[in-house]
Amino acid sequence: MSTALTPLWEVFVRPARGTNHVHVGSLHAADATLALQNARDLYTRRNEGVSIWVVRSADITASSPEEKDSFFEPSADKPYRHPTFYTIPEGVEHL
Amino acid sequence: MTQSSAPASAEVAGYAIRLGDDALILSHRLSEWSAHAPQIEEDIALANIALDLLGQARSLLTYGGSFSGRSEDDLAYLREERQFTNLQLAELENGTFAVTMVRQLLFSCYQHELYRDLESSRDAQLAAIAAKAVKEVAYHVEHASTWILRLGDGTELSHDRTQAALEGVWPYSHEMFADDELARRIADLGVGPLPSGLRPAWLGTVQGILTEATLTLPDDDWKPTGGRAGLHTEGFGYLLAEMQHLHRSHPGARW
Numbered sequence: 001m002s003t004a005l006t007p008l009w010e011v012f013v014r015p016a017r018g019t020n021h022v023h024v025g026s027l028h029a030a031d032a033t034l035a036l037q038n039a040r041d042l043y044t045r046r047n048e049g050v051s052i053w054v055v056r057s058a059d060i061t062a063s064s065p066e067e068k069d070s071f072f073e074p075s076a077d078k079p080y081r082h083p084t085f086y087t088i089p090e091g092v093e094h095l
Numbered sequence: 096m097t098q099s100s101a102p103a104s105a106e107v108a109g110y111a112i113r114l115g116d117d118a119l120i121l122s123h124r125l126s127e128w129s130a131h132a133p134q135i136e137e138d139i140a141l142a143n144i145a146l147d148l149l150g151q152a153r154s155l156l157t158y159g160g161s162f163s164g165r166s167e168d169d170l171a172y173l174r175e176e177r178q179f180t181n182l183q184l185a186e187l188e189n190g191t192f193a194v195t196m197v198r199q200l201l202f203s204c205y206q207h208e209l210y211r212d213l214e215s216s217r218d219a220q221l222a223a224i225a226a227k228a229v230k231e232v233a234y235h236v237e238h239a240s241t242w243i244l245r246l247g248d249g250t251e252l253s254h255d256r257t258q259a260a261l262e263g264v265w266p267y268s269h270e271m272f273a274d275d276e277l278a279r280r281i282a283d284l285g286v287g288p289l290p291s292g293l294r295p296a297w298l299g300t301v302q303g304i305l306t307e308a309t310l311t312l313p314d315d316d317w318k319p320t321g322g323r324a325g326l327h328t329e330g331f332g333y334l335l336a337e338m339q340h341l342h343r344s345h346p347g348a349r350w
Binding site: 006028033034037040041045 | 135140237
């Protein structure tokens with residue numbers, strides 16, 4: 001089937017209440033409803049999710065691999081941005 | 096399936112088997128689409144529906160067979176064509192994708208009405224099977240109606256094909272609502288609904304979807320029946336040959 005009629009969609013599944021939607025893969029579908037149905041059939045067959053989002057791949061603006069250095073490198077040498085200079089009080093588990 | 100008591104009577108057993116046969120045979124037909132569906136996504140969707148139906152068939156046949164000491168495999172693989180009591184609708188050949196979707200819409204809408212009613216059956220086992228299956232079937236309805244809307248109200252070609260599919264499949268829908276002796280007895284026992292009583296709600300749902308899909312409801316002239324009595328369409332023998340071949344060649348085969 002032609003991809004013009006069935007464009008690509010990205011699928012995000014939330015595995016449980018209180019967690020985030022996580023990207024699980026992509027699929028082809030003619031429209032949003034069918035994309036959601038296909039996502040249900042392809043990615044939640046084994047009880048993986050409680051919620052699904054589908055987004056047209058063309059609608060996602062992504063950072064380019066070539067820009068990796070200018071985008072992400074500068075934060076590598078700024079340790080003060082990371083909370084590494086504190087001593088964690090005893091008894092605090094989730095920090 | 097969990098161990099449970101056998102059906103209370105031969106009637107209840109026979110009723111469970113006919114519902115099980117519907118699910119088994121349609122499941123097999125849908126499985127024939129594997130690796131042949133128009134898209135890989137739809138391939139998996141059809142296989143999912145086939146597996147839902149197979150699960151229902153296993154529960155129903157196991158329960159129905161326990162009355163006469165037959166296993167689900169005995170019933171599925173070792174009966175002859177005339178001993179199957181499924182609706183002819185369930186065995187209709189897949190044809191085009193439109194035929195398969197029309198068949199699915201008509202059957203799933205019926206099954207949804209049926210199972211919703213069976214949830215309050217006096218037979219605890221049938222009620223339990225129906226309660227589990229009704230959620231699956233609600234999705235089958237959703238899936239089929241989504242496609243019918245897009246095929247019917249799509250291009251001129253898809254509309255014509257779907258209308259032609261509807262004309263071909265529609266006559267077989269009447270058998271779902273035919274009250275035969277066993278169906279009446281089951282209704283008297285409070286075990287299941289009278290088939291004819293399910294039709295108004297079914298027609299309301301189906302008509303709504305078909306109208307929205309710009310399809311025309313065919314006339315109710317020809318009403319073939321016989322599936323419940325073991326009379327089947329020409330293609331059914333070929334279906335059984337494929338479905339039963341492995342088990343009959345290698346009895347008790349497992350993998």
